[in-house]
Amino acid sequence: MAYEPPVTDYDEIVENCTCAFCGCNCDDLDFLVKDGHVVGVRHACRLGASKVMEDMDQRLLVPMIRDENGELQEVDWDTALDKAAELIAGAVRPIFYGWSETSIETMKHGIRLGELVGAVLDNQATICHGPSLQAVQNVGYPVATLGEIKNRADMIVYTGSNPMNSHPRHLARYTTFPRGWFRQRGRFDRTLVTMDPKYSDTAKMSDIWIGFEQNGDYGFYNAIRAALKGKEIDQDYVSGIPKEVIMELAEKMKNVQFGALYFGLGLTHTLSKQRNIDMAIEMLTDLNEYTKWVLTPMRGHFNVNGFNIFMAYEMGFPYGVDFCRGYQRYMNGETNTIDLLTRKECDVFMVIAADPGAHYPGGAVKHLAEIPVIQVDIHWGPSTEIADVVLPGSFIGVECGGTSYRMDGVPIYMKKAIDKPETCRDDEWIIRELLERVQKIKDEEAALASK
Amino acid sequence: MTYIEKPVVPKVIKFEEPTAKEYKLLNMMLNTGSDIYQGACKKRGSTCKDEYRKVCGVAYMDPKDMAKLGVTNWESVKVTTDWGEVIVSAVHSRDAPHEGTIFIPKGPWANVITSHETYCCCDPTYKGIYCTVEKSDEEVLLMADLMRAVYKKYVEDEEGIPELESLGEMPVFKKK
Known part of the structure; x- marks a missing residue:
């Protein structure tokens, strides 16, 4: 392997940042920042460094919606959020999957949205731990x-x-x-x-x-x-x-x-x-x-344990929590994402900071190809290829702060080091906006029904 | 640069059995899982690039098995299971010897052929799947092309997919 000289060309060092890669949540990283970008990372492993020094070519920067030709088309935030809210409000059996690479603060709004529409909330634990x-x-x-x-x-x-x-x-x-x-x-x-x-x-x-x-x-x-x-x-x-x-x-x-x-x-x-x-x-x-x-x-994502702890604390069950009856249920083999997808039950799928396109077995992804998929993420990945609405989020632990749980259950606050790209929004803001918009649609429906 | 364009793989030249019998097709066991090259490339976000194809669209094989099939590093093989088939590059494993087992790092290529069967335990069976491996002339597809060819979500003429132009290594979308 080629020798790589140390990075010396940087404006400032942001010390004691937390790594947003695996369940180790190493909290001793120093980011070397130049022109608002991280150009070097000290103390991190190869994985953490490569994640923090992301590939800007594939960064999701603008909200997008699939047009009638099946091509993603850049739209403004209002249009994309309205479209996503319309899909979620009209769904019979929605799944909100992911959450492991976002903050606890985002999940808080996610639970409220899940309860409102009777969704299944699940995270990456369903395919790993x-x-x-x-x-x-x-x-x-x-x-x-x-x-x-x-x-x-x-x-x-x-x-x-x-x-x-x-x-x-x-x-x-x-x-x-x-x-x-x-x-x-x-x-x-x-x-x-x-x-x-x-x-x-x-x-x-x-x-x-x-x-x-x-x-x-x-x-x-x-x-x-x-x-x-x-x-x-x-x-x-x-x-x-x-x-x-x-x-x-x-x-x-x-x-x-x-x-x-x-x-x-x-x-x-x-x-x-x-x-x-x-x-x-x-x-x-x-x-x-x-x-x-x-x-x-050995938990994989930096906050996969966080979702399980948070859900267990709030709802009594760690993952695969189904709200379709108005109260929380959890039944292995029934309310888990892979089972719901292979049984073709789900009709709207929202993925938040996860990549089912890359990491679900083909049999489950085949159903995702038949239903609308809403993606909230920071990078263009295999899931974007099958997504219908794309909402660009921000990078927890680098571009915005948030709480996460280490693999042993120790909560760590991950601080913000640099500003996010102007056109992106915080995950927390996106989910809260979706919640408000879905609430509005539901209120209108209820008002119409009562007339 | 915190990554390299493709994994460093050993090139095993001396085989214990230089006259190993050549097989057209091998019955093997497939394991998938994370790998440091796959992790670094995936989390960096470079999934459309050739780099991702080089780290995920590979089957790490025992040198002896590769000798039996008559393939060398970075040649294509077709891996088939009960759940599908996919073209990946064969490379010498750095964890050899593990004759009879292949390892494909987790990613879209591996997941075309993994089992979605959860046995009511929520977790699909990603490891220990019976598969067959044979030599192939086809090229390993880039991520975007693979997703289009396998899941066919936004194509009208499904028969004509092989003739379609490659989606390339950069995101394709219409700007405002």
Whole structure:
């Protein structure tokens, strides 16, 4: 790779900004700003830096509506908002999906809009850590903050997760490398274990790599649980791992002072889904008979946990909350976006700061191609290709402030560093405008009906 | 510049079995998921660009499997599952050996062929899908062209899609 000289040509430094990429929410970034643009980012990982130094070629700058030829046409804000409000007010089964890359303040208006029109509010958890939340509901949640891990943990286990690729500073800032209060030598005081069928970039730098076979998670955790309970494992290999290795690993896990387990989408996307995580959590319950173990899901977006915490606090359910009966309901397999789309139930889809076009399986996107899609986002992406109304938002943590929740549930206020492009609006403003306009349409309908 | 135009992939020249039997079609297991190149390009917003095709429209394969198919780095392969088929470039995986498994970073290409089946657990099955891989002469489509070819939302003549002009690497919309 080519050498890149440090950025020296900048006007000012904005210190202590929060990264708006993954669930690590690193809050020590310095933005180098020139002419109102971020030209360099200090301390961030490759992912965070590339997100903050966005691609302006594909930045959504103006509101757009599809014309009769199927081409997006620039329009003014009033026209676009009216069109979106008309679609939402006329919908029978709308879904408002996304929210994970916007602020809690925006969600506040989103809930009110959802309640008003009887929508389903769902976020990215539905396609990533939904099963984790179900498992937490099933068997509990032995959680710790990342600071506690930094100061105490002497064994870190990543399972079904590749933080070197998806949360690059997780090891560097919170778990493995930093020196903590009780771990003065940093990396040397900790054992890093990766359990993943793939010999991932994290596995390559781990002390122990357990490469169990594909879809073997469930069997493997059960085997460790058996070993922890002093039971005899009667097979020579479980999920492709020799019995002796499992016994030895169980012994090691029992004898640490403080262990932390982080699990990713490798567990939630394979066949046993939430049962994998049930088993991982119960394995920790067993380990807690001997020593202290905690676990945290490796949340992907910077505020995906925020939506779940916020919804659980406001409505009692973490995601996939359905308001169609006038009160909140939550039923897995029924009120979740993918199921609603593959059953072709949804008739208007609004996506806020998310990209279903890129990240939904084809079977679900096929239904999005048949219904109107409203997009509130900052970049032109695969979802824009199938969107009918496009409303350009602003970049939380860079162009406007907002609250977000880190993967361990710590709320962090993300401050504003630069001004947003003149033609864009804050997400909070957009959703509030939509709420007011839909309310107006509903009031008019009610007045007409009462005559 | 915080990105590169395409992922750095190893070029494996020496195979353990230089006379490996050549296969027309391989039965493999497909995994999808995030990758650092995919993440950096997607979140930067450069999804229309060739760069995104290079980071997402690729299948990371074991060098031995590529030898069996007779493909080298950046040649096209067709991956087929029960849910669809897609053309992607084959490249040597940096996580090899993982014979019998391919990895496509999450994105529009991977999701043409992933399973929307949630088994009432809300989460589609993105990993561990049976697929077949074969050599192909077709070119990997750019993101906008792929979305148009697969989901056909705004095309009237669906038969004529292959002849349509490419939407290119920049957003296409009518300015006021």
